[in-house]
Amino acid sequence: MYVLHCSRQFVSQILSHNVLRGYTGVVRDACLISKARRSTTFLYRRYTCLVSQQLHPHLSAFYNGIRRYYADLHNEENVLKSDSPGKLLAQQDEYEMQSDSSQRNPQEDFNISVLVSLLRQENAADICVIKVPEDIKYTDYFIVVSGSSSRHLRAMALYAIKVYKYMKKDGDPHANIEGKDAEDWMCIDFGRMVVHFMLPETREVYELEKLWTLRSLDEQLSSIPVETLPEDFIYGADVNVTK
Amino acid sequence: MALISRSCSGFLAQLSSLTHHKAFSVSTAAAAIQKMTRVRVVDNSPLGSTPWHRSPRVIHVYTKNGVGKVGDRVLLAIKGGKKKALIVGHKMPGERMNPRFDSNNVVLIEDNGNPTGTRIKVPLPTHLRKMEGDYSKLLAIASRFV
Secondary structure, three states: OHHHHHHHHHHHHHHHHHHHHHHOOOOOOOOOOOOOHHHHHHHHOOEEEEEEOOOOHHHHEEEHHOOOOOOOOOOHHHHHHOOOOOOOOHHHHHHOOOOOOOOOOOOOEEEEEEHHHHHHHHHOOEEEEEEEOOOOOOOOEEEEEOOHHHHHHOOOOOOOOHHHHHHOOOOOOOOOOOOOOOOOEEEEEEEOOEEEEOOHHHHHHHHHHHHHHHHHHHHHHOOOOOOOOOOOOOOOOOOOOOO | HHHHHHHOOOHHHHHOOOOOOOOOOOOOOOOOOOOEEEEEEOOOHHHHHOOOOOOEEEEEOOOOOOOOOOOOEEEEEEEEEEEEEEEOOOOOEEEEOOOOOOOOOEEEOOOOOOEOOEEEEEOOOOOOOOOOOOOHHHHEEEEOOO
16 A cells, blocks of 8 residues: 555656646556556556656656556546546546545545535535534534435435545544434434434424523423422432332 | 432331341342343433332343443333333443443433433433444433533
8 A cells, every 4th residue: 555655646746747847648547556466456457658758758767666557447437537638637637537436535524514515415404503612522513404204314314424435534433324223313423523314393302403502591401390309318228228 | 319219208217217127138239230220211201200109120131141331222111111211321330431320320212212302411421422322312412411
């Protein structure tokens, strides 16, 4: 993996060099192969990299050290999109091209704006984002979202998980859906954010937004009768009682 | 704890006279929550709040051994019926830096995992969040964390 990483850096240097020089080498589907171990499995190459020695003789020193790069594209669409002759692909595009399911996008992190935008994209109704203060050491953002049906909730939750899996970095914990067998309430804990997918009726019953904005002033909390001890209560006197 | 004391407040009056004899059997200190432990329901569900002549008891613990710790589901016999519940605190000391409660607290739960009550006034332990299981719903209706 370290070899891959190093070689990626080399490629970026090469390609950025190209951009600076203004060369229009046909760099199609630049790919990385690792050393012997993986080279046998990675034989999906379509085109070879045409950053050839004749264009950049001074870069050949780099080049010889790196061997050859082969494209590894699983997505047909990406091949079609990137297949424009004469176009130089920058490092940015290279990451986007490698968008098969085994690769991850480490460029952006999965923050609150990403989550809200994907919820909007999924036609989530009544998105309520509450910024939880630092004193409550639970989470930073508490999100409550309504859906039109239980299938809608499940679809939103699964899509959120999918996007998170794609965008998460190596140190982030996994996120799983809690309440999979409940039809009206599902939640996902993303660490800094917690999302609750509820049906509107369930939302009315629990009133989570009221609780998390009004914390101790919440009316449902205050309507719980205060538990008082009876007058003849002796602490520890019922320890040895069996009933 | 308050429920238990209320139900046997009459018993206590007799107890004060026979402080030195034990007319009843005493079992050894048991581990956390097991069958027949009396528990305290801490949410605002109507089932847990209305008085009954017998306190809610555990009749089954859904773990490999019959011992329930924080985060385990149990089956309660409450008001003449059965209800699933989740343990949110017990009197037995657990990990060093985890809170120990003075009563065996339990939150009622439906079969699909949704909590029966809508608010929990009693503080909940924060290590529930790190455990594997569906605890986010309970943490969402909790008011205090410990």
